[in-house]
Amino acid sequence: MATLSAAPVKVAPKAQVRVSRGEALHLTLLSLAACAALGLLLYLALHGYSYYSLGREDRPLSPLHAQLRSSGVVGLRLGFLSVGLFGLLFLYPLRKRWKWLSRIGSTRRWLNFHVLLGITTPLVVTFHTSFRMHGLAGLAYWTMVAVALSGFVGRYVYAKIPRTRGAAELSMQELQEEAETLTAKLREQPFFREEDLAPLLCVPSAHQIRRMSPLAGLWLMLRLDLARPLLVSRLRRRALGGTQRIATLGGLLASHDSGLESVVSTLRRQSRLRLSIAFLERTERLFHLWHVIHRPFSISFVFLIAVHIAVAMSMGVWSWRIH
Numbered sequence: 001m002a003t004l005s006a007a008p009v010k011v012a013p014k015a016q017v018r019v020s021r022g023e024a025l026h027l028t029l030l031s032l033a034a035c036a037a038l039g040l041l042l043y044l045a046l047h048g049y050s051y052y053s054l055g056r057e058d059r060p061l062s063p064l065h066a067q068l069r070s071s072g073v074v075g076l077r078l079g080f081l082s083v084g085l086f087g088l089l090f091l092y093p094l095r096k097r098w099k100w101l102s103r104i105g106s107t108r109r110w111l112n113f114h115v116l117l118g119i120t121t122p123l124v125v126t127f128h129t130s131f132r133m134h135g136l137a138g139l140a141y142w143t144m145v146a147v148a149l150s151g152f153v154g155r156y157v158y159a160k161i162p163r164t165r166g167a168a169e170l171s172m173q174e175l176q177e178e179a180e181t182l183t184a185k186l187r188e189q190p191f192f193r194e195e196d197l198a199p200l201l202c203v204p205s206a207h208q209i210r211r212m213s214p215l216a217g218l219w220l221m222l223r224l225d226l227a228r229p230l231l232v233s234r235l236r237r238r239a240l241g242g243t244q245r246i247a248t249l250g251g252l253l254a255s256h257d258s259g260l261e262s263v264v265s266t267l268r269r270q271s272r273l274r275l276s277i278a279f280l281e282r283t284e285r286l287f288h289l290w291h292v293i294h295r296p297f298s299i300s301f302v303f304l305i306a307v308h309i310a311v312a313m314s315m316g317v318w319s320w321r322i323h
């Protein structure tokens with residue numbers, strides 16, 4: 001099954017500068033957000049460890065109880081913060097429906113923030129629950145955890161569908177063309193024989209893939225992806241001398257030989273590309289299936305959160321806590 005996209009666009013030098021500046025800004029903002037998230041989570045873990053590690057009966061005796069319990073001064077604010085973060089997290093799917101929002105930034109960059117928020121928010125929520133998950137709130141919590149964990153599967157499968165930098169899917173023809181260019185490049189390299197490269201470039205046939213269940217296919221892709229760094233390190237070891245082998249930790253790290261590293265990077269690209277091409281039909285179907293499961297879970301999670309907040313409001317939890 002091939003997907004369509006516009007032909008690759010040649011970028012003028014000036015535009016290239018703008019693109020890389022935009023990318024630099026994106027990476028800076030993403031890193032700042034990741035550092036802020038890590039700082040907050042580390043602070044909560046260190047500050048609250050003595051409280052969170054107490055048993056249920058002992059907690060009210062702790063001086064931190066008034067702060068860190070779910071309805072406490074800090075606990076409640078973490079709940080509010082989580083709602084705010086979820087609001088930002090859901091902008092990613094909403095962006096597909098709201099035209100004005102889809103004009104801001106690229107899908108790839110939005111997805112990067114979605115993933116960061118998708119990892120951070122459940123952890124903030126965990127501190128908000130003060131590690132006590134039961135009742136309706138517990139159900140909402142575990143639904144959220146299931147959605148976040150399934151996000152990792154979705155992200156993995158998403159990355160298997162080759163895209164342009166703007167996140168538009170590449171057509172099969174474009175992929176084949178790139179694979180041919182890489183094959184030609186690799187034929188000219190002086191470091192490895194063709195048979196040395198075979199373990200890295202060998203992929204199952206279309207017939208074999210068609211006979212696999214979706215889960216078996218996913219598992220095989222994962223195994224091949226995990227094996228790649230080891231196969232690359234074996235090739236590096238072959239090409240490098242004794243001291244260089246040690247300096248690169250047995251070929252796991254990049255060497256100082258720029259020619260070799262350029263070939264290794266072409267090889268890696270070709271290996272990933274061949275795997276993506278072989279499994280493309282399967283991954284596209286899997287990703288569609290993932291959406292079908294992920295969406296109702298996300299919606300039921302929002303519903304449960306709304307009920308949880310309504311119950312907390314009806315009990316007047318924060319009218320007297322937040323000053």
Ligand code: HEM
Pocket residue numbers: 089093111114115117118119121122144145147148149150151152154155156158291292294295298301
């Ligand atoms: C509690 C946390 C999370 C919630 C509530 C959430 C929610 C959502 C929703 C509602 C969608 C749109 C689904 C659709 O349009 O059918 C989505 C898409 C997606 N999410 Fe999450 N997500 C969470 C965490 C994560 C995490 C941790 C990751 C990755 C590690 C992730 C990766 C993705 C990916 C790859 C997509 C699909 C992108 C696309 O098709 O354009 N999500 N998520």
